[in-house]
Amino acid sequence: MLLEEFVYKFSNCFHLTDPLDIKSDTYFRNLEEWGSMMALIIIAMIDEDYGKTITADDLKRANTVGELFEIVKSK
Numbered sequence: 001m002l003l004e005e006f007v008y009k010f011s012n013c014f015h016l017t018d019p020l021d022i023k024s025d026t027y028f029r030n031l032e033e034w035g036s037m038m039a040l041i042i043i044a045m046i047d048e049d050y051g052k053t054i055t056a057d058d059l060k061r062a063n064t065v066g067e068l069f070e071i072v073k074s075k
Contacts, residue, residue: 001050006069009049013041024066046072 003024011019014033028034039059046054052075062068 001069001073003066003069006072007065009045010042010065010068013038013045022065024064024069026065027063028065028068029063042068 007022007024008019010028011017011022014022014031016033017031022028022031031038039056043054043056043059046052050072052072054072054075058071059068062071
């Protein structure tokens with residue numbers, strides 16, 4: 001699993017945010033589209049694309065896309 005690939009897949013879950021604006025150090029909760037529905041979409045993407053299950057608590061522990069990547073990688 002590569003960080004660049006994860007950032008790409010993460011950014012493609014958003015429809016209003018330019019994917020080029022999302023980097024590994026992006027604080028994803030600050031994105032205009034972020035909300036409970038987007039959190040579920042990200043959890044589903046991780047499950048589908050990586051076969052890993054993360055919880056809402058895992059998501060809460062991450063501040064940046066890169067931190068979320070590290071959590072997913074550790075599963």
